[in-house]
Amino acid sequence: MSEITKTAEAAARAKRDSRVLAAIAAETRDGALAKIADALSARGAAICAANEKDLAAARAAGLPGPITARLVFDEKKIESAVTGLREMIGLEDPVGKVLLRRELDSDLLLEQVACPIGVIGVIFESRPDALVQIAALCLKSGNCAILKGGSEAVNTNRVLYGIIHEAGVAAGLPESFITLLESRAEIGDLLSCHEAVDLIIPRGSGEFVRYIMDHSKIPVMGHSDGLCHIYVDKAADISKAVRIIRDSKVQYVAACNAVETVLVHKDIAFALMPPLLEELAGKGVEVRGCGRLAEIHPGVKPAAEEDFRTEYLDYIVSLKIVDGAPAAIDHINTYGSHHTDAIITEDDDAARLFMAGVDSAGVYRNCSTRFADGFRYGFGAEVGISTGKLHARGPVGLEGLVTYKYLLFGDGNIVGDYAEGRRAFHFKDL
């Protein structure tokens, strides 16, 4: 009960401070980012010491190697985080942009102006660099951030939070521009703060994200699954297809934008399969094929129906022969996760059909699904990738962290005058 009160109170404070932060000038926000960068640089030793404690605890607890590796936050990582902060200062201010300016009448002016969303709760994985990056994205976009990091990084996160909070407040930001939650129980408390928290961004396993989405009235932005497809059309260039499938599968198998299912047009299967199977075998990728593939390549392990619904995040790919683009589109819209799907073809009509018909955040032609990323799109930084269809879709940068309000400037104008014909709107965009 006291835990609930603590989180709810922190969220209410963040809500109040979010209105102060929303009205703070870009120079102050950018100035705070600079001060935070300086402070992180200056206090590298304290950060490394805290990180050593987390690493020792992780080793003592026998945590798996990849998790321990992600925990590392040494001088090199600090430097890279500081560089990221300094680059963010240079990005255009997403707040205050006038999106529409329209004269409704000679003395009645409508403006649609970008503004911060308010309070954003971010629940993220073990990497401590995520804390720095997310805090900076929220600050740059004028939002108060409530952060909950992985428990393995508790010492590192606490020191990072202390440095960021102190530097930000010294630069003129309100106290609750950033809040750190430390216990797992606080996640549940946070999810029930729908009056104070405007948006939740969960990052982590599909299961975890689904849990968050199912247990909060607060809007959630992100993705639970990344079940990406590549469709090799009959008019594909085979060497491009092999190269793109290899990159999409093995360039980083644990990524949400790695390919999990390859769909192959029946007319190109005979020509494509030998080089593709050889390439994948050479990279240690296990292929699980549909019945039609098993007929022509009896050596391939058969895929179960469940395989086509599985995000392997591993050196495994499922493979299915289809009759053409419409069947590929149907398969993707039915089994996919609306993340990123690609067609390999030299045929413009097939590409157009596929790109219009596939209902995903990213639909690609002749390139790797691994390009689905805010940095690779040139957004400078990303807070996550959304597979929802509303607000922001695909990689989400600073623009996904703002909303807008309508400002209307009059001089005593009343609706009665327009309703009763004494005056008329003239709608002129300026």
Added chain:
Amino acid sequence: MSEITKTAEAAARAKRDSRVLAAIAAETRDGALAKIADALSARGAAICAANEKDLAAARAAGLPGPITARLVFDEKKIESAVTGLREMIGLEDPVGKVLLRRELDSDLLLEQVACPIGVIGVIFESRPDALVQIAALCLKSGNCAILKGGSEAVNTNRVLYGIIHEAGVAAGLPESFITLLESRAEIGDLLSCHEAVDLIIPRGSGEFVRYIMDHSKIPVMGHSDGLCHIYVDKAADISKAVRIIRDSKVQYVAACNAVETVLVHKDIAFALMPPLLEELAGKGVEVRGCGRLAEIHPGVKPAAEEDFRTEYLDYIVSLKIVDGAPAAIDHINTYGSHHTDAIITEDDDAARLFMAGVDSAGVYRNCSTRFADGFRYGFGAEVGISTGKLHARGPVGLEGLVTYKYLLFGDGNIVGDYAEGRRAFHFKDL
């Protein structure tokens, strides 16, 4: 059980057809709107006959006069609906707009393109003209619509749906571009179709909309409350203030954008109250005042705390004296519904402070809150007003009914080349 299956099956058909509709050209969609307008004109007699049945049933059931009045759909209303349809044909196509075109590399082009959301469920009040308007908005924006109208209008809605469906399919639209649900039980079934339905737009009483928001995993766009405020600053022009408050309160008391609470700066209360109280009394408006007002105007009925949380939708207004703009902003952010709030002032600094600090979809200066409306903003048509902060905020026109996807066009590009430094992005907006 069979009812659940029926709605879920209809939603799944709509989902399939939504992919067909999304790829249909603007000319076909506009052509269908024209055919629908023609068909509604030609079959006015059948529509009026069905409407007579609904009106007779409403009278027999002793429904209140205002509900019966909203049910009327006669030749004049048909003509006005047809005019609305023809005007919509002339509006710019919201689908296919390129929002961003960026070269990531010389042979790698990123496009962010507006596209339909997919399947939209709209649950609306008794007015049959709402069916025509919502069907047209969804069609123009390339979305499949699942509609549930008020049960009092069942005969009128059935005939309207039949005409619209027949004309649309004849014009080349897929069968399920529009679906009509008729029983109340189907609303619950629809709310559970989160795999097929992308967005729910409920229109009706606050209680009803809250119920919808609390009982579906599907994103909901709209508003449950319209608790709008006007703050009269100490630098207000008193005659403007009186005129704007009168219009905001009585021009249409049942509207969500009518004012419910007036906040008055303490330094202007003595000068403002006599003309304001006289004007409101003359219009039959009951005033409920805070303790400070009761001290200076003992005749005013005292307001309870609950009054400041009440959307009267009636000839009642609550009134509170505040110490200045910061107190007014706090009150609005605490008690308001984030719909539309106005300041009356001749002081630019006070206006700036208020407009930055109030966290609402619309923040106005020196004009009536009743301007919060898609038609008055020049959107041509509106599907509703959103008090949520994500996706669309305030009056929602066609632009709120589309999302976007990212298209990436390559020529064999793989991420490995960029990750390993063989190639570099150059990010050039075109």
